[in-house]
Amino acid sequence: MAKAKLNHEVKTFIVQALACFDAPSVVTAAVKKEFGIEVSRQLVETHDPTKAAGSDTAARWRTLFEETRKAFLEDTSKIAISHRAVRLRALQRMAEKAEGMGNMALAAQLHEQAAKECGDAYSNRHKLEHTGKDGKDLPAPAPVTVFQLPDNGR
Structure with a gap:
């Protein structure tokens, strides 16, 4: 089956969506909504260099994919x-x-x-620490000495 001819804008959209971990079926629907173009899930997969179907992805698309993925993973502030x-x-x-x-x-x-x-502000649950700083064991409790008071005949 021959690859459908997609323009630069559509390919960029597909590569960036895949780099952001969108599933091929999600990308297919997004392309239809955004550009009014029907593309198959298989065609979308050919633009993902991490998949076997995209193993021969052109260097410029591979670079765009890697840069987009890196930025996506480093900056979650854009995700509402x-x-x-x-x-x-x-x-x-x-x-x-x-x-x-x-x-x-x-x-x-x-x-x-x-x-x-909001940090369990509404509940009555108590959080117990089972480890100390940096996951290290908690220090052993200090020994308690009990003193006997003199009886003084009482």
Whole structure:
């Protein structure tokens, strides 16, 4: 089967999406939505140099893939859900919808999840340390000496 002729912009889009760990099926749908072009999952896979299908990817696309992946892994700040405030807002919307639907069990779970996002501020759980600094063993407790008070005839 011959490769479909894709322009530079579409190839760049595909390579960068794959570098950001999007599955070929997700990239296929994104290409259709963004460019109005139908591409097969197999064609998308030929642009991923980490896969056998993309083993003969041109050097410039391989370089773009590697640079995009490196930047993606180093900077998660561009991913909305990586921010606690975004997650809390989403949990808020879900909890409100669950309450509106009368699903109190789900609403309670969402409230608990929100509390965990805030550092267990809502729960009565206690965290116990089983290791010391840098994962080292905790120091042994100091011995306790018990003194006997004189009886003085009492």
